[in-house]
Amino acid sequence: MKRIDHAEASSQFIKATDHMDFHDKRLWDLRKKRDRVSEALPEWQDLRTLASAIKEHTLTHLAAYLEEFERNAIANGAHVHWAKDAAEHNQVVFDILSAHGARTLVKAKSMLTDECDMRPFLEKRGIEVMETDLGERIQQLDDEPPSHIVVPAVHKLRTDVARVFADTIGTDRKNSDVHYLAESQRQNTRPYFLKADAGMTGANFAVAETGTLVVCTNEGNADLSVNLPKLYIASVGIEKMIPRIEHLGVFVRMLSRSALGSPITQMTSHFRAPREGTEMHIVLVDNGRSERLGMPDFWYSLKCIRCGACMNTCPVYRRSGGLSYGATYSGPIGVIIDPTFNLRKYSSLPFASTLNGSCTNVCPVKIDIHDQIYKWRRVIAERHQLPFVKQEAMRAAGKILASPKLYRAAVETAGVGVDYLPRFMMYSRLNAWGRQREVPAAPPYTFRQWYLKNRGKKK
């Protein structure tokens, strides 16, 4: 499988300057709002510690909590299915739909169904799938995956949305007023809630103690998707488990504050049992999570509650856009999850980071994101997935820098700026340093040469 070239994709994103600047500002604004609302809670750092501890406890007792959840969900009247991977998940969902003769599915936002590539799977089998989250719907109509896990179309300007809607649902091409566009989407979507045979959601949390799913949204579309059709299917990653309902408050207090800088989402819906005369199916999905849980260091990534705060704060993400990562999960959290799906394909992603550490600081469940990025680089090098030019450059640099003699020969020659630095830093692309930056001028002497001349006699 072809390697994702993040650098190349990012250069395309940056070329569209107005888009990039808007994207950067919009997400930075979310980061600033997050700062304000989190600073307003004196117990914020305690909440982070607690949330992290609850998640670590749950993940290290995951089998027991999953079985407890299953027992309670079944007792509530739900059907519980287990899917070991994406293919099994998609098949289970299709089989449930087929058994009910369902042809139309309305769904709320779910990164897991994107991860499983479910929509094309169902569409190929004659199921009409309607995304009902505004951002996700924009992306569906534009035939693009979401670029952000919370705000899927954040990389689009409203004029882009006007173009997509004009092409697909017949809005006025010249009208890019956000209220007009949102209302047009609502009018387009609403009839589907009434005619759909089935509704679908993901879950933000699954409470083992009660067998309840908790879904946090701002548009109300999840509630309509669940409460109108006669069949409700929920796709839930096994890491979404929390032990008890009393733990929920810790996460609910942090989720929307971290994501959007708002105290809470408009809707925090608890789905516990099917309404009378309807069915509720819960698909618990592994798809690589068990394997990740077995990885030293990297299992901490399973604590993630998908708030997107690490993406909003990431200076690289804001300037390269989610689609440049070529994966379902982008930004810092994507960088540490994606290689578990396909090391080779995503081997460039851990290098799409300056290791600045801002992601780790904003993470509400204290995932050591930038340390994990650093550790992934080593895994990638050890499994020989570095680009040849970088591998060779590092081998040469390692030899030169381990030898005072070779090092001196390299830096003490005239014109050091074009001779020495390029060799170990600059030869990845043709003069990548100098394309948009001036190269530092070479001074007439190194510090060591100055020292020997001016202080040498003292020694």
Add this chain to the structure above:
Amino acid sequence: MKAALFVPCYIDAFFPEVAIATLELLERLGVEVAYPLNQTCCAQPMANSGCHEDAAATEALFVKNFAKYDYVVGPSGSCVHHVRENLTAIPQTAEVTRVRRNTYELVEFLHDVLEVDALPWAHFPHKVGLHNGCASLRALRTAKMSEIAGPAFSKPLDLLSKVKGIRFVTPERPDECCGFGGTFSVFEEPVSAKMGYDKVNDHHSAGAEYIVSADMSCMMHQKGCAERLGLPIKFIHIAQVLNGARE
């Protein structure tokens, strides 16, 4: 007090004036400074690229050069961070862990160990934007980070406040990464350059005549960006300002 001067490779090669200022400043403050002549690099470029095997011999050389000193002081946050947190490609003998523990970034050393309270020779009558490199800020924690609430503090600002005539300007995003990131600067050149442009523009809009930093590698990148953009902004290492540079 005795200390060894650790001069990172890129400072040795490109910015000898920064190492000279560091040496002179430490001496002015009464430190007896040794400069081990066989030093090269801390091995961060290889280790940050994942190439720990290629980093091992350089790390071993670093430890050998600095083993006999109680204090090792370097004017570069990211290199010191590598030594302290990530110098792990070689077996962690008592000698290795001692060297790692004894290695200080210059600002930390001045602020925490020497507890410098006056710099009577320092006079820098300019408007200055302070740049804290991410390793200094979020790893060595020399200043309050914008992501974590709490009382404001800044070790570099404490030191710079003792300089006569200096005025500070605050950019809109004071601790946003500037995009250097070591090899990131070349392997992710488009984003790196864009981040650098945004950073220097932010300082320029705030009215900075100079960007001052304890991290020369960030400034090497920012300087390259500012020069390409034609911005009239100058760059100077904190060691030079504290040592009395006037330019």
